[in-house]
Amino acid sequence: MSLIKHTSTIAGFTVISRIFGFVRDIIIARVLGAGLAADAYQLAFTLPNTFRRLFAEGAFSVAFIPMYSRKLAGENGEEEAEKFANDVLSVFIWILLGFTAIAMMAMPFIVWLLAPKFQAIPGKYELSVFLSRVTFPYLAFISMVAMLTGLLNSRSKFAPGAIAPILFNIVMIIGVLIGHYWRGDSDDDAYVVYALSAAVSISGLVQMIYLWWSVRRAGLSLKISKPVFSDDIKKLGMLILPATFGAGIYQISQFVDTFFATSLPEGSLTLLKMADRLNQMPLGIVGIALGTAILPMLSRFIQNDDKVQVQRIQAQAFEMATLLTLPAAAALAICAPAFTTAFFVGGKFTLDDGAIMSNIVIALVAGLPAYVIVKILIPGFFARSDTRTPVLTALASLIFNIGLNIYVVLYAGFGIVGLAAATAASASLNCILLYVILHKRGWFHFTIGLANKIVRQIIATAAMSALLIWLMSWLTPYYSGSVIDKIFSLSLIVISGGAIYAIAGWAVGAIDREQLSALKRSRGK
Template sequence: MSLVKKFATVASGTLMSRVFGLTREMLMAAALGTGPVADAFNAAFRFPNTFRRLFAEGAFNAAFVPLFAKEIEANGMEGAKRFSEEVFGVLFTVLMALTILMELSMPLIVRTVIAPGFLDDPLKFGNTVSMAIIMFPYLACMSLAAMMSGMLNSLHRYFAAAVAPVFLNVILIGVLAYAWYKGHDGIKIGYGLSWGVMAAGLVQLAIVWFAVRNAGISIGFRLPHFTPNVRRLLVLALPAAITGGITQINLLVNTNIASGKEGAVTSLANADRVYQLPLGVVGIAVATVLLPELARALRSGNLREAGSLQNRSVEFILFLTLPAAAALLVMSEPIIRLLLERGEFTAESTRRVSNILAVYGLGLPAFVLIKAFIPGFFAREDTKTPMIYAAVSVVINVGMALTLFPLMAETGIATAEVTAGWVNAVLLFATLVWRGHWGRDIPLLTRIPRLIFSAGAMAFALYYAIHWAAPYLASHTPVHIQAPVVFGLILLSMVVYFALAFATGGASFGMIRRNVKRGSKAPPPPPEGPAA
């Protein structure tokens, strides 16, 4: 299967999740707006979700996937099963202990880490603590699911792990629909959503567990023992966990700072949900596929293929994210107004969230490129260098957020995140080049400025088109008029961008054809065995 086809397999599942997530956010915005219940839920959900991102998209897979793939090569499926059971025993035990500790400490954690700004509102503070207690077991479910997703990715079975997150949003949409039908107030909706998160964790874990069984591996529970394999995993995972943990500290610190202003936590969460659509679809797809592919190429000593994988990934990323970044920068307000401005979500909420989204657009290429650069370290079992650079970025983020929040409110926090992201991306790329792990690719170097020009020209065209269409995009305009205008603007921007990209040589049909047809030299995955 070609690299692009593998990206598309993962991206299709991620796209489903992001689209349902946007639908969920639209319903939540209408039901809760940016009020105190929305702030409480988003702050409470941030804590387990931070750990989910750490385990599911970062540290665990970074360490587990290369070792699991090695075990398959060295000892076959039976050795891989034994290794996975050893890891599962330790991981399950640690997660249970962590969950109990966090549940008992939740009032202290909310007071000191998550949202100290809520202390002035006892009702909001109490709701945040209660919702966080309900949702925190979601972490254990998603961490175990991350391990099984890593196994599936190593076996070249990408879809189940990519589609499982859809069910979080499906369940939460169901909760919101039921609440609307029953006429529940904000408090009941907030607690219903919290229980929905908990249920979604169990469902997602069940999906990947059955997928692993269908792949021929049945994981049994073993008492935790620190075997040589587990110790090697911990040696690799600890720096990667710190790397991911440092990155997620940015989010926790930003939530902590934003809790000092009414509605700021929810405004950041709303903008993040829209921005996660292109980031998740492209970034997670690239990171999920690139790590096992790079690890395989490096194990076989094929440095030329490893370099090609990295360059084609960056080419794919820039081709798709540069126009998305330009569009978010120019038309963030019409997008937010169409998606969210109804019910409790006011025109002032639209203004605040669209300002944040425009800033996030500037950081979109950086955050997706980070996901393409990090596998170049992790596939070589170097998890320390990204940890150091992530630490640098968090210092920049915290310093800028504390400085800018009093001046720019939540927009200052977004500016700090974006600046830190670009610094991290530049450091990662420069190190890969300096070590000789990133070969010079002349076609890629000539395409980048042409793609930037195409995206910039598209942004100018879109800016003037929005100005012309302003009467049809105003707050008082009905949705059935706004929607076709917004989609028309998106279609216009796509036509302008792709026409310029192909006309200037930033992209070519030959390039796309080569990438789509480019077959991986990896051996086929093991045949499906019966579920044990």
């Protein structure tokens, strides 16, 4: 029950954050479109944001939280945990500052490595380098946020870490509006991307201040002292290094996709990133919420050698993941033309841009269930301090992804849509490999009861899909019409799709009625 409660807390705030993020992306699309400046900004934002997911929210969190949780559960819990946190902070902050400084100095080479074709377009490479230097300090700030969030999550205080992204999106919306106002009647998009890039780093600072205040409010004391490489710090480092790769296949694939996307026609990178934002909405709400909630819980049960609870938590997380992602993937695939046209097309974002973006969305969401399930399978390894296995599965998936990218872009000519499909396929492979290994080691197994639930979820998803396909054919003139037409058509799609899935899910038993009743009771307390 606590998994559902904690997941709902994180997911609730994440929904608010994703709504703000959606508004942010709509404004950026309409103000910038998919051109030179937009591509330069997307590359500049991709660098610190991917490192954030790869290291701060990926490798560091999955290595730090289990160690910190075990310290808390030990004999001298509070004292050992506080010492460990302060030792990590004292080392971590200098590594962050050093890495940020080196990366900013090496930015011309980094941009050239990721987007060599930008040099062929006058001004695009230089603008990308400048914007990347402006955005990169965000990584240092957000890495501190990840550590502070880990401290709170280990104590089952999930709300502050889930609220922080809301602050990010608010600052970003303010940034794009300032840039648009600064540009005035000019058609120079540089004003907008300057303001946007500055807003990225400012948002990281704002989040760090908020999380530091939350940690102090929770009664935790953090002190920066002379860095000492204790045995615990060395162990953490040994876990982080392979975890950086093992927990970050999706993020590493982002760099691979960025490299290939920048070799395609101008605007391809922007359209890929915009489409990925739609894909990230359910991934962030469900996947990150479940992964965040499950890791400290698994660590405690594994520490106590409670195999029954370990299996129960993982099975419950798996069921919740498919319950939410199967209909989300189907709905996004079917309704992608409606969403992209209604929300993004306008201003500098053309109908052609919207059509390409909708096809990219369809390709990406084919891997949505896999993206989320990976988030709940990887903690099963890291809670046991096993970082080697995810490295091997990630390596196999990454090689597979690169091979597919080369084929679909250079040989088959499928372009940016093929690139998105390759990413989905590689994530699915990683998911399969992780589960097979967990099963063979006896750490998690797919039960008949779980399979039965998923079959019922598929039936409910099929009922919803049939309705959405019929609605889409009927509502085509509306989602590209007036504002009133758009509101009417999208509201009908969302409400009808959600209602039929809920009704069908309830009727066929896809929704666990006991857990739903328990969740309602917990919210009423």
